[in-house]
Structures are given as C-alpha cells and as structure tokens.
Amino acid sequence: MASLKALSAAAPLTLRIVAECTVTKARACDLLLPHGTVSTPVFMPVGTQGTLKGITVDQLEGLACQICLGNTYHLGMRPGSDLIEKANGLHGFMNWKKNLLTDSGGFQMVSLVELSEVTEEGVKFKSPYDGKEILLSPEKSISIQNSLGSDIMMQLDDVVSSTMTGPRVEEAMHRSIRWLDRCIAANKNPDKQNLFAIIQGGLNADLRKTCLDEMTQRDVPGFAIGGLSGGEEKDDFWRMVTLSTDHLPREKPRYLMGVGYVCIICVMLHCHLTSKTNFKNYILVKHKQYAKDFQPIDPDCQCPTCKRHSRAYLHALFKSDTAAMHHITIHNIAYQLTLMRSVKQSIVEGRFPEFIQMFMRRMFPSRDQYPSWAVDALASVNITLE
Ligand SMILES: [Zn+2]
Numbered sequence: 001m002a003s004l005k006a007l008s009a010a011a012p013l014t015l016r017i018v019a020e021c022t023v024t025k026a027r028a029c030d031l032l033l034p035h036g037t038v039s040t041p042v043f044m045p046v047g048t049q050g051t052l053k054g055i056t057v058d059q060l061e062g063l064a065c066q067i068c069l070g071n072t073y074h075l076g077m078r079p080g081s082d083l084i085e086k087a088n089g090l091h092g093f094m095n096w097k098k099n100l101l102t103d104s105g106g107f108q109m110v111s112l113v114e115l116s117e118v119t120e121e122g123v124k125f126k127s128p129y130d131g132k133e134i135l136l137s138p139e140k141s142i143s144i145q146n147s148l149g150s151d152i153m154m155q156l157d158d159v160v161s162s163t164m165t166g167p168r169v170e171e172a173m174h175r176s177i178r179w180l181d182r183c184i185a186a187n188k189n190p191d192k193q194n195l196f197a198i199i200q201g202g203l204n205a206d207l208r209k210t211c212l213d214e215m216t217q218r219d220v221p222g223f224a225i226g227g228l229s230g231g232e233e234k235d236d237f238w239r240m241v242t243l244s245t246d247h248l249p250r251e252k253p254r255y256l257m258g259v260g261y262v263c264i265i266c267v268m269l270h271c272h273l274t275s276k277t278n279f280k281n282y283i284l285v286k287h288k289q290y291a292k293d294f295q296p297i298d299p300d301c302q303c304p305t306c307k308r309h310s311r312a313y314l315h316a317l318f319k320s321d322t323a324a325m326h327h328i329t330i331h332n333i334a335y336q337l338t339l340m341r342s343v344k345q346s347i348v349e350g351r352f353p354e355f356i357q358m359f360m361r362r363m364f365p366s367r368d369q370y371p372s373w374a375v376d377a378l379a380s381v382n383i384t385l386e
Pocket residue numbers: 297298301302303304305306307330331332334335
C-alpha cells in the first residue's frame with residue numbers, strides 16, 4: 001500500500017492517493033472538489049435529465065452519493081441556463097449540496113437529434129421543441145455549463161460512433177483538440193469549475209496516442225476517455241482504455257464515460273470515475289417466473305428497495321405503475337455505489353486481485369462462462385482467473 005500522497009493540480013481540484021494496488025493499475029483516491037470529497041473509484045448516477053429515470057435528489061442523498069451528473073443538453077433546452085443561473089446554478093435549482101458533473105451537450109445532440117450537423121464552428125441542430133436552428137459551439141457549451149455552475153465540466157468534443165473507421169475518426173480527433181482549446185479559453189470560472197478534456201481517436205491506437213500527446217500538454221484538471229462503449233467489441237474497448245490510462249498523467253483524475261457493469265474491470269486499468277445512463281439489468285422482475293417470488297431483487301443488498309419489497313411485489317407493480325421502474329432505479333444505483341465502495345475498500349486493504357476473482361466467480365457460475373475479453377483484460381494486469 002502506498003503512503004498517503006497529496007498531489008495538487010492548478011485548479012479547484014485535488015487528487016489524493018490513498019492506496020495503490022501492487023498487482024494491477026488500480027488506485028483508491030480521494031478527489032477533493034468544491035462540494036466535498038469524492039471517494040474513488042466511484043460510479044456517478046444521473047441526477048437530472050429530461051427523460052424519465054425516476055429518482056429524487058433526496059433519494060440520491062440517502063444513498064450517500066457524492067457526485068452526480070446533470071445533462072447540459074436537457075437542462076440547456078428546458079428550463080434553460082438563464083433560469084438555472086438565477087436559481088444559483090444547478091446546485092441551487094436542484095437543491096443538491098454535493099458535487100455535480102455536467103456533460104457538454106454534444107453527445108445527446110448527436111445521438112438524440114436526427115438532423116444535427118457538425119462543422120468547425122460547432123454542432124448545428126434543430127430544436128426538438130420549437131424547430132429553431134441552434135448552434136452548440138465549444139463557447140456556447142462552456143457558457144451553459146458556467147451558468148449551471150457544475151464542479152466538473154466536460155469539453156465539447158466531436159463525437160463519432162465507436163465503430164466508425166476511416167478519415168472521419170481522425171478529423172473528429174483533431175477537431176476535438178481544437179475545440180478543447182476553445183473551451184479552455186471560454187471558461188469564465190477556472191478557479192471554481194474544473195474543465196475535463198475528452199480523449200478521442202476511436203479504436204485506432206495511433207490516433208488515440210496522438211490525441212493523448214496533444215491533450216496532456218494542456219493544463220486541464222482532469223481527463224475523460226471518450227468515444228468508447230458504443231457497440232464496439234469489448235476486446236477493442238479495454239485495449240483502448242488501458243492505452244489511454246498508460247499515457248494520462250498520474251496526478252490527475254480519469255473519467256471513463258458511458259460504462260456500466262464493466263466498470264469494475266476498468267478500475268484495475270486505472271479509472272476513477274464512471275457513469276452510465278441506461279441500465280438493462282434487473283428489469284428481470286418483469287418476467288413471469290418472479291410473480292410468486294418473495295425474495296428481494298438482491299438478498300445481500302441494503303438499498304431501500306431490497307429492504308422493503310419483494311420481486312413478486314415489483315412484478316405486480318410493473319403492470320400498473322411507473323413506481324416499479326423507480327424502485328428498480330434506486331436498486332441499480334445503490335448496487336453500483338456499493339460495489340465501488342467495496343472495490344475501494346479492497347484496494348485499501350491490499351486484496352483487490354482477490355476481490356476481482358471473487359466477483360467474477362459470483363457473476364459467472366462456471367469458468368467457461370467467463371467472457372474471453374475479461375480474461376484477457378485481467379491477464380494484462382496480472383490477474384489470472386481460476
Ligand atoms: Zn437493492
């Protein structure tokens with residue numbers, strides 16, 4: 001275990017290394033942000049967005065969540081950043097006292113709005129509310145995020161599908177570097193809000209390396225690994241993650257974007273923050289076989305849903321009430337938060353490799369069910385599965 005080492009960045013952020021795994025690349029850290037300390041590795045749930053996800057700020061607080069995500073696209077469209085600024089930013093508007101990370105808005109735009117067009121200026125799209133043409137430039141994205149007052153802001157990047165190949169991937173990578181510089185210049189609150197760069201380059205190791213070389217020359221307080229987790233082979237995915245973490249500065253936090261259940265694998269490849277907006281697991285209770293099952297979703301889970309409700313109850317609720325989705329969301333978030341806390345504990349206690357082995361045994365009842373990408377990813381950081 002490493003001794004307590006404090007590293008500071010030239011920003012309202014400090015990363016303090018609590019422990020380092022001697023076998024893998026995993027580290028347990030405390031990330032000091034303007035709205036309190038975030039214990040990492042951490043999973044960041046989505047706190048606000050336009051689509052129905054059904055969890056209140058109160059409930060997030062109850063799950064001891066230290067940082068959550070706000071969607072710039074949804075908030076910027078409605079109710080609009082001016083109104084939120086008047087409410088003392090998103091913290092005041094939501095009445096959330098812990099940390100907030102906001103995305104740039106670009107990803108939602110490209111994935112949700114059919115008629116979006118990317119030029120050097122920014123992302124042009126038609127508002128789904130009133131059909132007006134809107135330009136989301138790097139400056140505009142930062143201006144909205146400055147109004148929202150988030151603790152971590154994401155740069156606007158040029159997003160292409162993770163399965164895309166060819167010259168468009170290279171163009172998007174270079175444009176993302178140029179847009180990063182425009183975002184840095186546009187940030188009105190560098191003393192209060194941390195701007196994170198997003199590493200792009202698709203599944204091409206050379207492009208990713210170029211992006212890493214360029215972006216790490218910029219004085220930004222943290223980095224995200226972007227452009228992954230969009231349907232590419234898991235084998236490509238983890239290799240790009242590990243390539244990225246090998247080249248990122250040790251003293252700065254890393255955020256792996258858009259990753260859900262595989263996040264535990266990525267911890268050992270050295271990522272601090274992860275998030276995922278849509279979960280598919282545990283919708284299982286919809287299935288008929290659970291209609292008479294009086295167990296909780298997970299007998300080992302301490303979340304309000306599992307402490308109170310059976311699978312049979314949730315199954316019945318599904319038929320008539322959106323509250324079922326709400327209960328399941330609470331369980332999903334509690335599960336991820338608890339899992340990451342256990343991961344951190346195991347790193348601190350010097351038994352992270354054993355923890356991973358145990359976790360895999362629990363997830364996959366027999367050895368031949370281990371996905372080969374997970375076996376290879378683990379082997380790359382010296383963990384052999386038995
Ligand atoms: Zn639960």
